[in-house]
Amino acid sequence: MANLAIVGQSVYRTDANPKVTGRALHVGNIEMPGMLHVAVLRSPYPHARIRHIDKSRAEALAGVAVVLTGAEIAKMPAVDAHFGPAFRDQPILAVEKVCYAGDPVVAVAAVDKRLAEDALQLVEVDYEPLPAVFDVLEAVTPESALVHEQHRPAKAFADLAHVQAGRQSNICYHFKLRTGDVERAFAEADRVFEDTFSSPAAQHVPMEPHVTLVYLDEHERLNVWTASQSPSYVRTELSATFGIPMNRIRVRVPYLGGGYGAKLYAKLEPLVTILALITKKPVRYALTREEEFLTITKHKVVTRIQTAIKDGTVTARKCEVYWDTGAYAEIGPRIGHKSGYTSAGPYRIPNVCIDSYCVYTNRVPAGAFRGFGVPQVIWAYDSQTDMIARAIGADPVEFRLKPALDEGEPFATGTIVRSFGIKEAIREAAQAIEWSKPRAAPSGTKSRGKGIAAGVKAVLTPSISGAIVILNADGTANVLSSTVEMGQGSETTMGQIVAEELGISLEQVHIVQPDTDATPYDTITAGSRSTYHMGNAARSAAAKIKAELCEVVAARLEVAADDLVAGKGRIFVRGMEERGMTVGEIFLAKFGSLGTTLAAEAVCQPAASHMDPETGQSEKCTEYWFPSATAAEVEVDTETGQVKVLQLVSVGDTGTSINPRHCEQQLLGAALTHLGLTLFEEMVFDEGQLVNGSLLDYQIASFKDMPESVRPIVVQVPHEDGPFGAKGAGETGALTVAPAIANAIEDAVGVRICDLPITAEKILRALTDKEGTAVSIGSTTS
C-alpha cells in the first residue's frame, strides 16, 4: 500500500515497557480497603443431587463474612440464579444438583484467603449420586442420563438468536448443512472413505488464572475489575442476572495475562458480584491453577467423516460432528454452528451434508479455544484428505490445491468467498518445506517424513465493535475501545491505525483500556476479529475527526477539503507540506481556544445474511476468511514411537499486515501452542473425575518442545473492506498444526493416528499392529 507512514511497519509494542518491568496492571494487583477473599467448595461428584448442606461451623468462624449456597441464591428475588451466553443453564452456585466434578457448590468470602479456605473445610455437603454420562456419543443416545431437563435460551447475541429451548435430550444445538445430492454422489462414487477422528478436551492454561474483583462505589454502583476478554458482555450479563441498570455497572479490564478463549463471556463475575452485594465489601476471587482446569476447557470433538471419490476428485462429503460441551453449554452452540459449517473444508465439493451437534455431558464445561472449534474439524477433514490422497496415489499437495476454492467461488454454505488465499498458503507451505524433494533415508531407528495441512476459518458474523477517538489540542489522541490487550498486540495495532489516519505518531496515540463507563460496546476480543472490526471502527472514527479538521483548513486556506492530507501532526495540501495547519492552529481557528477536544464515534457492524436452518445456505455467512496451511517435518523413532518435530512452518493469510512482525508472532505462537495440543495435551478423565488437573501432570509446550526450525510465513491477500486491507491473525496459526504433523508421521512411518494427542505410545501401537506382531522381548535390534 502506497504512502503509508506507520501502517505496515513492524513498530515495537507500545506496551513493552510496562510489561518488561513487571509494572503492567493486572487485576491481581488491585486491592481495595477491607477486601474479602473467596474460596469455593466444588462438587466431588460428576452428577448428584444436593440433599443437604451444613455450613454452620464455617459461618461461626471469626472473619468469615458469608458462606453462600446456590439454594439461597435461587430464593433471592430479582436475581437469576443461572447465566450463560447461549443458554442460561449455568448456576452461580449449584442449585439442587451438581452437573460435573468441580461444579461450584458453596462459596466463602472471608478477610483472608487462608481463613476462607479454612472455612471451606468446615462445610459439609450431603450428596445423592445420580447416573451420569461422560461420553459424547453415549450422551446422544436415548438411554443416556440427562444432564439438564430443560434448555433456556439466553438471547444475548444476535448470531445465537436462533438457538431453541430444548426438549428431553442432551443435544442442545444441531446445525445442518445440505447442498447438492449427497446420496446420489455416494452411490456413483468410485471409492468411499469413512473415518472417525477425535480431539480431546484440553485447557487454555493462560498464565494468569481467572481473577475478578467487585466492589460497590460511593454511589453504590457495581464496579468490576475482571480478567476478561469480553467486558461489554460481562456488563450485559450482570445486568440481566441481577436486574441492575447497565449504567450502574462499570466493568474494567486491565492487561490480560493470556486468554486464548478461556476468559470469554462470564466466568467468576456473577459469583463475585453476588458476594459483594451481600457483604457490601470489595470481594476478590482469584482461581488457583487447579480450579482453572475445572472452569473451562477446549471442546472434546468426535467427527465422523465420509468422502466420495469419483475420477480422482472429491464429489461429496458427509460430516457428523459431536461437540462435547460439558455440563453447561457456554458458547458451545456458537462453536457448533460457526465451526460446523466449515467442516467439509475450503474445497469445491458439489455435494455436502453436515450435521453438527452440541451435546451436554457431565464433564467440565467447554468453550472457545484459540480457533473456536475449527482446529478440531480441520483435524478431521485434512487428515482424511491426506489419507485419501495417499490411498488413490495422488500427490497430497496437488490433491488439496486442485479443488481449493478460488476467489469468487461458493463455499459449502453458498457464500461467495473473497480474500481467500488458501492456494497461496498451501504453495508457500509446500515450498518452505521443500515438498517435492526426496525424503531422507531412514537412519537407524529414525525415519523422517513431511506433511502439509490446509484449512480455513470464518470470522464470527455478525458482530459489533464501537470506538471513540478523541483528539486533543496538542495533536495527541485518546482511543476508547473495549478491545482487550491480552498479548496479541491490539494496543499497538489500534495505535498504528489511528496514527496513520490522523497523520500523527504512534507515541501521540493512547489506547484507553476497556472501561464500560467510557469505551463503547465490543462483542468480544476473540476470533481474530479485533484488527478488522475494532480497527475499522477506530479508523472510521479517526477519519471523521480528520474530516472536521480538513473542513477548517479548507475554509482557512481556501482549498478543497479533498486536496488535504494528514501527516506529521498537520493537515496540509497534498504535495505541499508547507501549506497547512497544525492541530493546535486548527483548534484555535475552530474553537478559539486550545483547551477543547474533538471526538467522534464509529461502529463496525458487518452483517450476515439469513442462514437457512435446514440447509445452512446463506448468501453471506461470514465477513471474511482465514486460510491457513502448516508444513511439518518429523522424525519418528520406530522403537519408541516418539516424534521429534524438526521443522514447523506456519502459513496464514492475514490480509494486509498492519504490523508484519506481530502477525508472524501470532502465527508462530499459535502453532507452537498447538504443537503441545497435538503431541501430548489432553485432560484425562476417569469416570468424570479429572486426573491431571495441575501443571505437575498437565504439560504444555515448553522451551524444550520447540522444534529447531520454526518459521512463520504471512500471506497477505488484502480484504477490500478491512482497515488498510487487514483481516486478523490470532487463530490462523492454530488451525492446521495437528493434521500437518499426523500427515508427516504417516509420510515417515506409514501409520495413521486419528485420535489426538498423537502420543509416542499410540504410534508404537500402530507400528506394532502394522507389523502384525507385538514387539516381543529382544526382537528389536540395538
Add this chain to the structure above:
Amino acid sequence: MTIRSFDLLQPRSLAEAITLLVQHGEDARAIGGGTTLIILMKQRALQYRYLVDLQSIPGLNQISKEPEGVRIGALATHRSVELSPVIREALPVVAEAFSRVGNVRVRQTASVGGNLAHADYRLDPPPALLILGAEISAMGPNGARKIPLKDFFRGMYETALEPGELLVDVKIPSMPAKSKAVYLRYSAMSANDWPCLGVAAMVTRENGRCKELRLALGGVAATPVLVNGLTFVKDQLLDEDVMQQILAVVDEQISPFSDLRGSEWYKRQMTQVFIRRAIAQLDSQLIEG
C-alpha cells in the same frame, strides 16, 4: 491455595529435631527442601500442626569426598549435587540423574534426602544411586543405623524410615575400576514432563568381557527397582543371546502400571528399548575407553 497455619520449629541439632518429631507424633513432619511437602500442604492434602525445619540444623547439606566414595548430606540440594565438582568427577551418573529432576528452580530447592524419603516411583536419582550400591544413614529415637538403599523403598511413597527417624546422609561408594555407568531418562510426552521411565546401568569389564552388570529402573513399579540375578553375565560378552536373557530377567522383576505417561504394555516395551540403549552406550564407551 494457602497452607493451614502451623508452627515452624527450628531445631539446632538432629537430636533436637528427633525429640520434636517424637514429641508431636503425627502432628509433626520434618521439612527438608520442602518442594513436594509445601505443594501438598497448599492443596491441603496434608495438614500438620508443626513442621520441623531441618534446614536450621548446621552441616546437613555437605557433599564430601571420602576414601571409598562420596557422602551427600540429606539437605544438599539437587542443584548442588548436579554442579558438585566432586560428584561430577567421581560419579558423573549421579550428577546426571540429579540434573534431570524437575526444573532448575525445583533442583535449587529440593533436597537429596527429601527426594529419597518421598519415594516417588518415577524420580530420577534412585536408579542411579541403586546401581552404585548407595547406603542411607538414618537417625531416630532408637539411635543411628545404616540402610542399604535397595532395602529403603518399601512401597509407593513408603520407606523404611520409622516414625521420628530422619535420613541424615547417603553414602555412595566409588565406581569399581574399569566400570562405566549411565542414566537414561525417557519422557514420552513433553520433553519437560516426568519420565515415563528411567534406566540406570553400570557395566564393569575385565579382560574384554563383562565382569558385572547392574541395572536399576524408575517408573516401572511402585518403587524404584534394582534388578537382581544378573550374575550370569560374568565373563560373558554382551551379545544378543545374553541380552535376551538380561531382558527376560528384567521383565520378570518389573511390575509397571498404567499412568499418564504410558500403559503397562508401553512401559514394558520401553524398558526393553532403554536397557538395550543404555548397555549399548556403555559397551561402546568401554570399548573406546
Add this chain to the structure above:
Amino acid sequence: MKREITLRVNNKDEVIVIDDADTLLEVLRDRLKLWSVRESCGVGACGSCTVLLDGRPASSCFLLAARTTGHDIVTLEGLGDGAELHYIQEAFVSQRALQCAYCTPGFILSVKALLDETPEPSDEEIREYLAGNLCRCAGYADILRAVRVAQDKKKSLAFKE
C-alpha cells in the same frame, strides 16, 4: 505461628510480621506489593513466581517465607538501577519476546541467572535452563533471540569494564 522476620529484598531489609504458613510469594505480593512476582501454577512448574535467591532462580510459591531470612532476594523490581531498563529487559523489547507478558518477569530473572552462571550458553543449555519457565503465548523463539542479544550486550559491557 506469627513471627517477625527480616527479609532482604532488592537490597533492602524488610521487617515484617508473617505467619509461618506464608509462602514467600504471598509475602512478596500481599505484604510488599511486588507485583512482578506472579502466582500461576502454584507448584513450581511454570516460573511465573520466579525470584532470585542468592542469585539463583527459585519458585517463591513453594518457599516458606520464614525460611528465606538471611538470603538475598531479588525480584524484577530490583533488577538494574531502576532508572533505565536493564539490558535483558531491552533485549526482550527489541526481540519482541513478550506478548501477554505474565511470564515475562520470571523469564527475565531466569535469563539473568543463566547468563551469570553460563555467560556463553549453547542453545541446548538455554532450552534446558529455561524449560521450567512456561509461556502459553509460546514466544520461545523470540525469547531465545532475546537471550542471545542480552548475552552479547553483557559481554560488551564486561569488556568495557
